[in-house]
Amino acid sequence: MSEIMIDPITRLEGHGRIHIFLDEGGTVDHAYLQIPELRGFEKFVQGRRAEDMPQITSRICGVCPMAHHMAGTKALDDLYQVDPPSAAKKIRELVYSTFMVEDHALHFFFLGGPDFVVGPTAPKAERNILGVIGKVGLEVGKEVIGVRKELRGLIEDAAGKVIHPVFGLPGGVSRAISPALQERFAAGAAHAVEFGKFALQVFRDVVLGNSEYVDMVTSEAYTHRTYYMGLVDAANNVNFYDGRLRVMDPEGKEFLAFEPREYLDHVAEHVEPWSYMKFAYLKDVGWNGFTDGAESGVFAVAPLARLNASDGMATPVAQEAYEELVSTLGGKPVHYTLATHWARIVEMVYAAERLAELAADPEITSPDIRTLPTATPVEGIGVVEAPRGTLIHHYQTDERGLITQANLIVATQNNAARIALSVDKAARALIHGPDVDEGLLNEVEMAFRAYDPCFGCATHALPGQMPLIVEIRDLRGELVREIRRD
Amino acid sequence: MTKPKVAFYWCASCGGCEEAVVDLGEDVLTVVEAVDIAFWPVALDFKVSDVEALADGELAAAFVNGAVRTSEQQEMVELLRRKAGTVVAFGACAWLGGIPGLANLSSRESILRHVYHESASVQNGDGAMPQEQIDVPEGRMTLPHFDETVRTLDQVIDVDYYLPGCPPPVGLITAAVMALVEGRLPEKGSVLAPDVALCAECPRAETKPEDLKVKAFKRPHEVLADPDLCLLAQGLVCLGPATRSGCGGACIAANMPCTGCMGPTSRVIDYGAKALSAIASLLESQDEEEIAALAGQIADPVGTFYRYSLPASLLHRRVEPAAAARPGGAS
Numbered sequence: 001m002s003e004i005m006i007d008p009i010t011r012l013e014g015h016g017r018i019h020i021f022l023d024e025g026g027t028v029d030h031a032y033l034q035i036p037e038l039r040g041f042e043k044f045v046q047g048r049r050a051e052d053m054p055q056i057t058s059r060i061c062g063v064c065p066m067a068h069h070m071a072g073t074k075a076l077d078d079l080y081q082v083d084p085p086s087a088a089k090k091i092r093e094l095v096y097s098t099f100m101v102e103d104h105a106l107h108f109f110f111l112g113g114p115d116f117v118v119g120p121t122a123p124k125a126e127r128n129i130l131g132v133i134g135k136v137g138l139e140v141g142k143e144v145i146g147v148r149k150e151l152r153g154l155i156e157d158a159a160g161k162v163i164h165p166v167f168g169l170p171g172g173v174s175r176a177i178s179p180a181l182q183e184r185f186a187a188g189a190a191h192a193v194e195f196g197k198f199a200l201q202v203f204r205d206v207v208l209g210n211s212e213y214v215d216m217v218t219s220e221a222y223t224h225r226t227y228y229m230g231l232v233d234a235a236n237n238v239n240f241y242d243g244r245l246r247v248m249d250p251e252g253k254e255f256l257a258f259e260p261r262e263y264l265d266h267v268a269e270h271v272e273p274w275s276y277m278k279f280a281y282l283k284d285v286g287w288n289g290f291t292d293g294a295e296s297g298v299f300a301v302a303p304l305a306r307l308n309a310s311d312g313m314a315t316p317v318a319q320e321a322y323e324e325l326v327s328t329l330g331g332k333p334v335h336y337t338l339a340t341h342w343a344r345i346v347e348m349v350y351a352a353e354r355l356a357e358l359a360a361d362p363e364i365t366s367p368d369i370r371t372l373p374t375a376t377p378v379e380g381i382g383v384v385e386a387p388r389g390t391l392i393h394h395y396q397t398d399e400r401g402l403i404t405q406a407n408l409i410v411a412t413q414n415n416a417a418r419i420a421l422s423v424d425k426a427a428r429a430l431i432h433g434p435d436v437d438e439g440l441l442n443e444v445e446m447a448f449r450a451y452d453p454c455f456g457c458a459t460h461a462l463p464g465q466m467p468l469i470v471e472i473r474d475l476r477g478e479l480v481r482e483i484r485r486d
Numbered sequence: 487m488t489k490p491k492v493a494f495y496w497c498a499s500c501g502g503c504e505e506a507v508v509d510l511g512e513d514v515l516t517v518v519e520a521v522d523i524a525f526w527p528v529a530l531d532f533k534v535s536d537v538e539a540l541a542d543g544e545l546a547a548a549f550v551n552g553a554v555r556t557s558e559q560q561e562m563v564e565l566l567r568r569k570a571g572t573v574v575a576f577g578a579c580a581w582l583g584g585i586p587g588l589a590n591l592s593s594r595e596s597i598l599r600h601v602y603h604e605s606a607s608v609q610n611g612d613g614a615m616p617q618e619q620i621d622v623p624e625g626r627m628t629l630p631h632f633d634e635t636v637r638t639l640d641q642v643i644d645v646d647y648y649l650p651g652c653p654p655p656v657g658l659i660t661a662a663v664m665a666l667v668e669g670r671l672p673e674k675g676s677v678l679a680p681d682v683a684l685c686a687e688c689p690r691a692e693t694k695p696e697d698l699k700v701k702a703f704k705r706p707h708e709v710l711a712d713p714d715l716c717l718l719a720q721g722l723v724c725l726g727p728a729t730r731s732g733c734g735g736a737c738i739a740a741n742m743p744c745t746g747c748m749g750p751t752s753r754v755i756d757y758g759a760k761a762l763s764a765i766a767s768l769l770e771s772q773d774e775e776e777i778a779a780l781a782g783q784i785a786d787p788v789g790t791f792y793r794y795s796l797p798a799s800l801l802h803r804r805v806e807p808a809a810a811a812r813p814g815g816a817s
Contacts, residue, residue, distance in 0.1 A: 003625060021624035028625045036558065036629045039498060039614075040597035040604055044588040048789040052709045055745065056793075059585040062502020062653065076707070149511050160740025161652050162509070164747075167740050169709045174741045269607045271614040274627045278601075278608065287609065370710055394606065400785055401705075407606040428604040 002026075006359040006441065016453075018187045018423055018444070026433030031424045033448065035277035042218040043407050050377060050401040054168040055427045057393065059468045061454060063106075064339025066099040066155065067386035067411075069240070073168030078261070079380025080170040080373030081396055087366035089357050094185060094358040095158045095167075096384070100240055100351035101192045102151040104303075108199060109144045115446050116207050120216070121439030136202065139390050147195045154188050157181055164284055165253050166312035172243065185359040188285035190373040199345045200321055207342070208328065217338040218329070221429035222447060224292040225250040225335050225420055227282055227299035229414065230306035231385045232257075238306050238350060238450070240385040246309045249283065250294050252333040256284060260383035263392055267409060268297075270417070279417040280409055287449035290421055298421065301414040302451055303343035308333040313346065317351035321346040337422050340450040377401045386411045388454050412454045422447040490546030490667060493525035493537065494576075495566060497559040498636065499552030503577045506653035513660055520667045521546070526781045537569055545570040547666050551648075551796060553579045553587055554642045557631040567643040570735045572671070574662065574678075576654040578747050580639040581677075582757065583797025585652070588789065590803030592798050612815050636797045648677045652747035652794060655733050658810070683750050684744055687731045690716045699770035703783040706742060714769035717743045718768065725792060728754070728761035747794050756800045758792035765791075 006018040017036065021029040041060055049058060054072035058065035070092065073481070077084060077454045084092075105114075105139045109132060118131035133141035158177060159165035167174045177185070227250060231243040245263070247256040258266055269278040270287045281297035288296045300303075307326075326332055326344050332342075358364060359439045382393045389411030396405040412419070426447035430440050444465045495797050510517065524545060537545075540800040549571035554560055567573055578584040589597060600613050608620050621628045649662055662678045665671050672678075685691055694716040711717060717724040717738065724743035726735075730751050733772065737744055750757040754786060765784070770775050785789060791797055 006611065018628055030622070032622070032627065034627065034629065037498075038597070038632055039555070039586045040589045040592065040601060041586075043592045047591070047786055048588075049705065049786050052745075052786075052789065052793075056585055056588075056789075058520070059652070060504070061502050062500035062505050065500075065502065080707070092778040111581055145511060149509075152509065156736070160742060161736050163505050165740075166737045174706070175713065195698075264606055267607055268609040269603045269605075271608065271610045273614050273617045274622060274629070276616050276629065276632075280607075283609075299578070311747045332567075372710065373707060402785055405606065409607060437804040460510045 004431070004434065004436065006444075016448075020427050020431065021381070022434060024443045028424075028428040028431050031427035031444075032274060033420050033423045034275045038276040042408055045403050045406045047389075048403050049379065050076060050380075050395055050397050050403055051170065053393070053395060053403065053406070055164065055166055058164045060408070060410065062163050064099075064103060064185075064386050064388065064454060066096060066159070067384055067391050068095055068393070069159075069165045069168050071382045071384045071386075072486070073170070073382065074384065075382030075393040075395050076170035076330055078382060079377045079397065079401070081375040082171040082371050082373040084172040084371055085366070085368045087176075087363050088369045088371075089242075090358055090361060091158070091173050091177055091369065092168070094177070094355065094364060095155055095165075097351045097355035097358065098151050098192075099157050099183070100190065100387060101196070101348055101355065103149045103153075104348040104351070105144060105148055105195070105199070105469055107387070108341065108344055108348070112344075112449050112452065113202075115442070116213055116341070117202070120443050120446060121318055124311075135206075136481075140198075143195065143198075146475070147191055149189060150188050154181075154185055157184075163264070169370065169371050171254050174369075176367045176369050177365050179365050182359060182365050185364075186356070189356035189359045192350070196345070196349035196352040197317065199348060203342055203345055217336050219429075221426050222271075222337045222422065222450075223335050223420060224298075224300075224337065224425070226292045226296070226418055227255060227285070228305040228308035228333060229299050229301050229390055230309035231383065231390065232310050233314065235314070236311040238310040238312075238347065238385075239314070240351065242384075245383065245390065247299065248309050248333055250292070250333065250335070252308070252331075255262040260392070261381050263381065263394070263409075266406075267392070267414075269409065269413065272425070278413055279420070280414045281417060290417060290424070292418075292421060298417040299414065300418045301385075301411055302340060302387075303347050304334060304340040305389065305415075306339070306385060307343045307346065311349045315350050315357070318346055318350035318353055321349055337447065337450050340452075344452070384477065386454075388412055388452050389414050410454070412451070415451050415453065419451050419453055421449050422451075488521065488606045489522040491524040491540075491544060492521045492663075492666075493545050493548040493566060494523070495527065495548065495550050495562060497550065497552030497580070497639075498565065499577070499584070499588075502679040503551035503579075506656060506659060509656055510660060513656070517660070517663050519526055519696075521663065527556060533717065534565070537565060542568050542570045543571050547572040547574060549574045549576040550639055551576040551580050551653075553583050553636045554639065555586070555589075555633050557633070559630075562641055562744065563574065563639060563643050572646045572666065573639075573643065574647045574649055574666075575639040576649050577654050577795045578650065578749060578794045581648045581650060581798070582749050582795035583638050584794050587638075587795070587797040588616045588793065589636050591788065592804070594632060598632070620640075635803050638798050639795070641802075646674050647671065650677055650679050650730055650748045651733060655736075656749050658732055677730065677749070677752065679730055679748065682731050684726040684729045684733070684735060684738075685749060686732045688716075688726055688735050688738060690714065690738065691711075693719065695719055698768055699782070700768045701770050703780065705785065711741050721783060725761050725764075728757065728764040745793055746791070749795060756798075757795040758788075758799055761791040762787065 004020040020031040057068040156162040159167040232240040249255040285297035392409040394407040496722040548566040725746040753759040
């Protein structure tokens with residue numbers, strides 16, 4: 001028996017690693033994805049002021065701080081039983097939509113996209129944003145950087161800071177949108193919509209126009225039949241900011257639809273001794289180990305899961321793109337993990353269109369942005385769709401509004417079991433014997449990269465690919481071979 | 487002339503410091519022109535072994551963000567210290583411990599128990615807990631040790647400079663890198679930011695009364711704060727008087743009080759004690775009971791005054807009182 005250790009994987013925050021065990025015949029016995037990191041937020045927030053939670057919990061993740069800030073802020077609305085003025089809700093969703101566009105753009109162009117645009121087994125030195133620019137042109141590269149910069153600047157001006165926003169309060173937001181800022185949002189929204197359409201075209205040209213990629217996307221190695229969860233609005237369209245949680249079964253039938261407040265009836269977490277990360281599953285089905293199908297409580301969140309859990313998109317261009325995706329991939333539910341990249345762009349278009357609607361809304365500059373809470377706080381639950389999936393914040397407080405209990409289920413925890421399955425399945429399908437080349441390892445990595453995972457809730461930044469060291473050891477732990485990707 | 491080599495690395499952090507570097511935008515190109523980035527796991531494909539292969543001191547500088555909580559992080563920062571001529575603690579966590587440093591209010595054991603056994607959604611009838619060494623059916627696996635205490639970078643290795651902020655403002659990052667490249671670095675131990683309190687550069691400074699006194703403290707959600715007036719004068723606990731400037735007052739621009747992420751000025755040893763005394767000096771009363779009542783309005787003093795700096799405080803962490811010595815002591 002030998003082992004392959006992929007450590008560290010680095011387009012993730014923290015230090016994820018993959019431990020692959022091979023049997024005597026060189027067949028993969030099991031590939032484990034381990035998360036060797038813990039910070040303990042749920043414990044040390046006890047005693048903190050509830051109103052500080054949106055700012056404290058944003059430090060879980062500096063890439064998606066807005067998601068934690070917004071889930072926390074909504075949990076405070078619930079905690080204080082206060083309904084924000086209409087303008088405040090719109091401002092929150094305006095800023096949130098802006099965030100969804102720039103965050104999804106980061107993943108497609110900098111992190112996941114290079115695997116397709118440049119190629120899954122292309123020379124490793126090219127499989128990054130620079131390689132993408134080489135393929136699509138310098139102007140496009142500048143456009144990606146420029147649009148993200150413009151959108152992040154808008155977030156900063158509305159929310160105080162783009163990394164660790166401060167504007168969320170129970171009952172509203174701390175600052176109104178000036179007419180001048182509204183104009184800038186409208187201009188940014190127009191850029192974002194065009195950019196989203198452009199990204200869709202890049203996906204059509206690069207992925208759909210290449211039969212090898214289409215075969216890869218639809219191959220069994222990257223397919224799991226699981227449940228899917230996402231927030232939907234009253235018409236069952238995808239919504240990032242608010243709504244009910246809807247769960248589809250592996251056949252595409254509605255399995256559950258519930259209010260976020262009821263999450264504990266439906267979502268539970270499983271603990272394994274070999275990872276610091278917990279694995280969420282559907283309580284209604286139960287934990288039946290790392291396996292897919294209707295008998296397993298394993299479910300998925302994030303872009304593809306949201307499309308599967310909804311009936312469509314609430315804006316026109318995104319709806320067309322959604323229909324194209326579903327019909328091209330043979331109807332719903334779409335079980336192909338790698339199609340998550342496509343779903344992410346469909347969502348980027350929706351976020352941009354929604355941003356444009358809100359930026360054009362005259363109410364967005366209303367000064368009526370706060371309802372002061374009067375109720376005695378007891379318990380509050382807030383849910384949003386983070387870029388990487390359903391994010392749940394749940395607080396209990398004493399009568400002074402100091403936290404007594406907090407429970408946080410982040411997007412990647414909801415996806416954790418399915419990601420573990422995906423890595424294991426891809427490794428089994430692709431690795432045969434300890435003689436593994438670097439391109440093959442990248443194809444194993446693609447199994448989790450599609451989810452845009454945020455382990456320890458985290459970081460992905462500039463280009464580059466994963467630095468990898470694969471050590472192959474014999475039964476006595478002696479190093480047989482080391483594969484380095486540098 | 488060969489360009490100086492630099493490294494970026496992260497420990498117990500959130501990735502916000504990495505995003506702050508990305509947010510340099512086109513200025514990243516200026517940085518890349520001036521230096522050779524020899525290690526940046528989040529962005530480039532160099533590995534630990536590449537760092538190990540460098541000569542001691544070969545890196546001109548290592549920028550390290552995040553506090554130190556695991557055995558793996560300690561090994562990495564010790565390695566970088568050997569390889570780098572200059573080590574910069576990058577951001578509030580590396581300098582002062584940061585928000586994850588609030589974990590020093592809890593014991594390691596209570597954190598593990600809470601996360602894996604007690605939290606509301608956990609179903610763990612078997613009492614499973616992550617283990618540093620685990621035998622699975624296929625073989626043996628390991629996890630890094632989760633330390634008892636969160637430490638600042640300079641509690642683990644010698645640190646030359648500090649960049650404040652959560653995350654550090656883009657302007658300060660650029661200035662620090664350029665100062666390094668041009669050999670204009672100040673005295674060792676300096677914080678690379680203006681050395682005056684935020685009130686000095688606050689856009690609302692003119693509305694701060696000379697003899698500011700607070701009659702009642704308010705919490706941010708309890709009031710509709712005037713967007714033009716000094717927040718302290720409105721009874722909000724704004725830590726501007728105790729906090730270093732250099733952020734441009736971003737939070738205050740959003741009509742929210744300063745929470746102190748930029749840390750203390752050079753004249754302060756313990757940030758939280760300084761912040762507490764700055765606020766206490768504003769209490770308008772000479773009457774002991776009244777003062778106690780006013781101070782009592784400040785909910786969660788530890789989380790308010792030591793939000794970013796508990797590991798760097800004089801006590802470093804909560805020290806559990808012996809049960810007999812402190813009956814009914816701190817909960």
